Amino acid sequence: MVGEDMAEALFWRVGSISYMNSHNIVNSGNLDRGELLGGLRRGIREFQALFQVRELLQFPLPEATLALGNDGSSNLYDRGILSSTHMLALMYSAELHFWLTKYDQHLAAGELDSVKLTGSRLATTYLQAAEMIPGEGWNTTRAKEILAALSA
Numbered sequence: 001m002v003g004e005d006m007a008e009a010l011f012w013r014v015g016s017i018s019y020m021n022s023h024n025i026v027n028s029g030n031l032d033r034g035e036l037l038g039g040l041r042r043g044i045r046e047f048q049a050l051f052q053v054r055e056l057l058q059f060p061l062p063e064a065t066l067a068l069g070n071d072g073s074s075n076l077y078d079r080g081i082l083s084s085t086h087m088l089a090l091m092y093s094a095e096l097h098f099w100l101t102k103y104d105q106h107l108a109a110g111e112l113d114s115v116k117l118t119g120s121r122l123a124t125t126y127l128q129a130a131e132m133i134p135g136e137g138w139n140t141t142r143a144k145e146i147l148a149a150l151s152a
Contacts, residue, residue, distance in 0.1 A: 004053050011050035012085050018043030019092040026099060033103060040100045047093035054080065081129050090129070091143060094122035098146045116150045123147040 002010070022039040025032060081087060097119025101112060123143045130138035 007053045008050050008085070011046045011053065012089060015043050015046030015050060015089065016092060018046060019096060022096060022099060026103075031103075037100070037104055040096050040103070043096045044093060044100070047089050047096070050086075050089055054082075075132055076129055087126065087129060087138060090122050090126040094119050094126060094143060094146050097122065098150060101150065120147055120150045123150070 018039045022036055022043060025036045025039065076082075081090075097115050100115050101107070101119070107115065123146045126143045127140050127147070130136075130140050130143070
């Protein structure tokens, strides 16, 4: 049995590799849907597992957390966002959900709604977290685009 840190590292590694592979396929112009959909689902599964290791992360962040004190980073820690890895995993996972809705024409209506809802929650949580630590370099442009697309 591995510890929490090692489990998170393993889930992060597989999830981020799946994300990068999916990103490359989407941007290559040479779309292999089978490979892409497999990578999207694998990445989503790995990031979900990462978030479940400590079962601390709440989607979206509770309103009480959004009332900033003097230290936004300690508020993030209290809400289960323990590192930049968690921030990136939120964003990568939101984008994987977005791509799944865009490229999987075989999603049933209920599954499509669920994927959109989960992707929206991830993007919202990322946006809330980034706003808690202004000036730290977390860009929110893509998260806002994903949120708008998934909400449409």
